[in-house]
Amino acid sequence: MSERAATEPAPGEAILEVRDLVKHFPVRVGVLFKHVIGQVRAVDGVSFELRRGETLGVVGESGCGKSTLAQVLMRLEPPTSGTALYKGRDMFAMRGAELRKLRRSIQIVLQDPYTSLNPRMTVGDIVGEPFDIHPEVAPKGERRAKVRELLDVVGLNPEHINRYPHQFSGGQRQRIGIARALALRPEIIICDEPVSALDVSIQAQVMNLLGDLQSEFGLSYVFIAHDLSVVRHLSDRVAVMYLGKIVEIGTEDEIYSHPTHPYTQALLSAVPVADPTVRGQRQVIRLEGDVPSPVDPPSGCRFRTRCWKAQDVCAEEVPELVTRVAGHPSACHFAEERSVVP
Ligand SMILES: Nc1ncnc2c1ncn2[C@@H]1O[C@H](COP(=O)(O)OP(=O)(O)O)[C@@H](O)[C@H]1O
Numbered sequence: 452m453s454e455r456a457a458t459e460p461a462p463g464e465a466i467l468e469v470r471d472l473v474k475h476f477p478v479r480v481g482v483l484f485k486h487v488i489g490q491v492r493a494v495d496g497v498s499f500e501l502r503r504g505e506t507l508g509v510v511g512e513s514g515c516g517k518s519t520l521a522q523v524l525m526r527l528e529p530p531t532s533g534t535a536l537y538k539g540r541d542m543f544a545m546r547g548a549e550l551r552k553l554r555r556s557i558q559i560v561l562q563d564p565y566t567s568l569n570p571r572m573t574v575g576d577i578v579g580e581p582f583d584i585h586p587e588v589a590p591k592g593e594r595r596a597k598v599r600e601l602l603d604v605v606g607l608n609p610e611h612i613n614r615y616p617h618q619f620s621g622g623q624r625q626r627i628g629i630a631r632a633l634a635l636r637p638e639i640i641i642c643d644e645p646v647s648a649l650d651v652s653i654q655a656q657v658m659n660l661l662g663d664l665q666s667e668f669g670l671s672y673v674f675i676a677h678d679l680s681v682v683r684h685l686s687d688r689v690a691v692m693y694l695g696k697i698v699e700i701g702t703e704d705e706i707y708s709h710p711t712h713p714y715t716q717a718l719l720s721a722v723p724v725a726d727p728t729v730r731g732q733r734q735v736i737r738l739e740g741d742v743p744s745p746v747d748p749p750s751g752c753r754f755r756t757r758c759w760k761a762q763d764v765c766a767e768e769v770p771e772l773v774t775r776v777a778g779h780p781s782a783c784h785f786a787e788e789r790s791v792v793p
């Protein structure tokens with residue numbers, strides 16, 4: 452094992468610290484789109500910590516800001532405000548050599564392996580492409596050998612290095628995407644719904660692969676999903692998002708066995724249960740209506756238009772994400788434990 456530099460976080464220490472992160476997109480109208488008539492509040496004050504070697508699940512319905520959060524953390528979109536410290540250094544202020552190193556250290560795996568791979572490139576070129584941008588990781592003469600090794604690591608046949616994406620199944624294509632993300636030996640991988648487009652049986656295989664790679668390489672994951680069941684086994688902690696904000700965050704046990712926010716409880720009650728006797732006893736919480744527009748979110752608690760517990764105070768005061776009950780933070784004035792899955 453290589454020696455850890457003095458500045459390297461030890462296992463369990465924060466590798467990423469996100470504070471009050473905000474990303475708004477202007478809503479423009481007019482022939483030349485010159486007039487800004489509002490803001491899409493895609494991410495609206497998100498704070499969390501990612502520790503070395505852990506998986507933080509990020510869960511919420513479509514449109515709640517998960518991919519925007521991922522794009523900002525990848526530095527593909529500038530934040531509107533807020534900070535993110537990578538190993539204690541402001542990652543949005545990084546330039547030059549430090550930024551190059553950051554771009555190696557944080558990688559992303561996207562949802563759709565069909566559209567995220569260039570159909571005209573061979574698998575070898577796709578997986579080896581990051582070496583063109585960062586030749587210091589693999590000198591030209593060693594690249595093919597490195598790519599073969601990466602294919603082997605993700606469970607693909609290294610002999611298939613000259614094949615094209617269409618010659619692989621959906622699950623295999625996601626393995627290609629994972630091999631490419633691993634090429635630069637990152638420390639953090641942001642997984643943006645990597646298994647949502649796959650069949651359930653294939654999902655489990657890809658999740659197992661990601662778990663194995665995490666142990667082997669000491670990776671930290673931000674694992675995004677729209678369904679709480681998908682992230683359960685991989686996640687050490689889970690953050691539940693609603694309309695640009697984290698509404699509850701805690702350990703796997705706290706979120707699944709002691710949820711305190713009505714939204715988390717509703718999401719949990721929708722998780723498929725295999726055991727028919729358990730399914731029969733379970734009370735399903737049906738959410739009324741749709742997710743409101745992030746251009747004009749409800750005052751006070753953003754969840755109040757769909758919440759069965761809402762009181763007057765919920766329209767007037769934004770509930771802070773603080774610990775009121777059950778030992779973990781929940782952004783609800785009336786947070787209380789409710790066992791949803793028996
Ligand atoms: N580039 C953009 N310009 C304007 N609005 C955007 C842009 N990207 C995302 N949004 C909006 O931000 C909100 C959050 O989207 P997104 O982050 O993709 O959510 P999720 O990944 O949770 O489904 C949505 O209302 C979406 O329409």
Ligand code: SF4
Nearest residue numbers: 752755758765783784
């Ligand atoms: S603060 Fe009020 S509206 Fe919001 S989740 Fe809690 S009870 Fe429901």
Ligand SMILES: [Mg+2]
Nearest residue numbers: 517518519644
């Ligand atoms: Mg998304």
